[in-house]
Amino acid sequence: MTSSENAAGGIRPRPVVDRLPRYAAGKPPAVVEGLTSYKLSSNENPLPPIPAVLQAIAAQTDFNRYPDPLSTRLRTALAEFLDVPAEDVVAGAGSLGALNQLLATFAGQNDDGKADEVIYAWRSFEAYPICVGLAGAESVRIPLTADGRHDLEAMAAAVTARTKVILLCTPNNPTGPILATRETESFIKSVPADVVVVIDEAYQEFVRAEDAVDGIAMYRKYPNVVVLRTFSKAHGLAGLRVGYSVSNPELTQHLRVAATPFSVSQIAEKAAVTSLQHYDQVVERVQSLVDERQRVTAGLKELGWFVPDAQGNFVWLNLGENSSEFAALAGEHALSVRAFGEEGVRVSIGEPEANTRFLELCANYTKPPRRS
Incomplete structure (x- = not known):
């Protein structure tokens, strides 16, 4: 190891940096043969700009x-x-x-x-x-x-x-x-x-x-x-x-x-x-996503799943210790979702096909989210 490498190895950030959580951006979806992949992990607008x-x-x-x-x-x-x-x-x-x-x-x-x-x-x-x-x-x-x-x-x-x-x-x-x-x-x-x-x-x-x-x-x-x-x-x-x-x-x-x-x-x-x-065109696109959000939340409630009042472009599943398991299962179906430790899973509203596949996944999942 050179002296410059030794010097660099001794450089430390401010103490607070070691105490901070790392920001975890939503991951891209996995490639699954025969399926179109969809990213539902970052609360992005699935539609391009007007x-x-x-x-x-x-x-x-x-x-x-x-x-x-x-x-x-x-x-x-x-x-x-x-x-x-x-x-x-x-x-x-x-x-x-x-x-x-x-x-x-x-x-x-x-x-x-x-x-x-x-x-x-x-x-x-x-x-x-x-x-x-x-x-x-x-x-x-x-x-x-x-x-x-x-x-x-x-x-x-x-x-x-x-x-x-x-x-x-x-x-x-x-x-x-x-x-x-x-x-x-x-x-x-x-x-x-x-x-x-x-x-x-x-x-x-x-x-x-x-x-x-x-x-x-x-x-x-x-x-x-x-x-x-x-x-x-x-x-x-x-x-x-x-x-x-x-x-x-x-x-x-x-x-x-x-x-x-x-x-x-x-x-x-x-x-x-x-x-x-x-802005009138933006409103039309937003409404199409709101319509999809309402379809998704209605579908989840029909399954008997508790979903907090969804007013953004995403839904929250309080899956607790099952969060990672659900996110991995979604990945197997070419959907990326955002798991937060053992707290829950956030799923962004995406393209209609993606939302339909998500609902189908939930219909076959036997560990629904809990209220608290």
């Missing part, structure tokens, strides 16, 4: 130039689309990039060496503990209720003087239920006004529950609310990494300091703006 977006992407040529660091065209389009000031929008590389900017701004390690606290439900988006830890803050995880919902009362009770940010994921990934307007507003009122409440709405376009909270409405009423949204899901632009946050100027002025320069490429910005301009 035609106008594909044309806009093909026409983009200015990749020798840096993108606009403020994503002005995107923020202007979103301002009109959401009826909010453009100054209240901060773009990011997906809603995950926007989340990292939020945490870098409002939660971390303080000058006295003490870490801020970030509260969120668990299980929820698996990137949360990674993002919080890398920001230098401490995670406070509050268990979900038996039906996969946020326990807002317990989350409010967990607030301390060190709490700086609370993450609300609605619909919750991976379990599926939404937060209702009344309970969310009551929760926001119950926490200190200097705690940032983040409403993460990555799947907002798929929601059909009439009492679902609208993050934008909450941002209009409460200065400490920040909304996260993305073009990855409904718009089918996951590979281009474009999302954003919406917050009041008191917060946005600080977010801009921490925002990653050039995080949204010009091709991503062009695609997102074009998709907004043809």
Whole structure:
């Protein structure tokens, strides 16, 4: 071994890195002879972007130039689309990039060496503990209720003087239920006004529950609310990494300091703006997926399976210790699904044939999910 290899072997990351979970992206499906393989493991939109977006992407040529660091065209389009000031929008590389900017701004390690606290439900988006830890803050995880919902009362009770940010994921990934307007507003009122409440709405376009909270409405009423949204899901632009946050100027002025320069490429910005301009077509595609979601959930319930209220583009199977077994069985049928340890399995809504094969698999599986 050379001296340089010895030196490299002695390099250690920050201690927090060894304590963080590893993000596990959904795996591609296995190749099974005689079957078309389908990926149902990453909550991706199985449909491509609308035609106008594909044309806009093909026409983009200015990749020798840096993108606009403020994503002005995107923020202007979103301002009109959401009826909010453009100054209240901060773009990011997906809603995950926007989340990292939020945490870098409002939660971390303080000058006295003490870490801020970030509260969120668990299980929820698996990137949360990674993002919080890398920001230098401490995670406070509050268990979900038996039906996969946020326990807002317990989350409010967990607030301390060190709490700086609370993450609300609605619909919750991976379990599926939404937060209702009344309970969310009551929760926001119950926490200190200097705690940032983040409403993460990555799947907002798929929601059909009439009492679902609208993050934008909450941002209009409460200065400490920040909304996260993305073009990855409904718009089918996951590979281009474009999302954003919406917050009041008191917060946005600080977010801009921490925002990653050039995080949204010009091709991503062009695609997102074009998709907004043809939003009626996006709505049609989303509805086709919602229809498939309803077919899948109805089919599961006919089998007697418990499924939490699915309001995203996925369903949750609380299979416990049978999760890995079920995921392996799905793989044998050329379907990739996302198992979460011994907690459960998340299955994205995919192409109709994929959804039908999934239901057939469930009909022959003898260990249905439990309620708690």
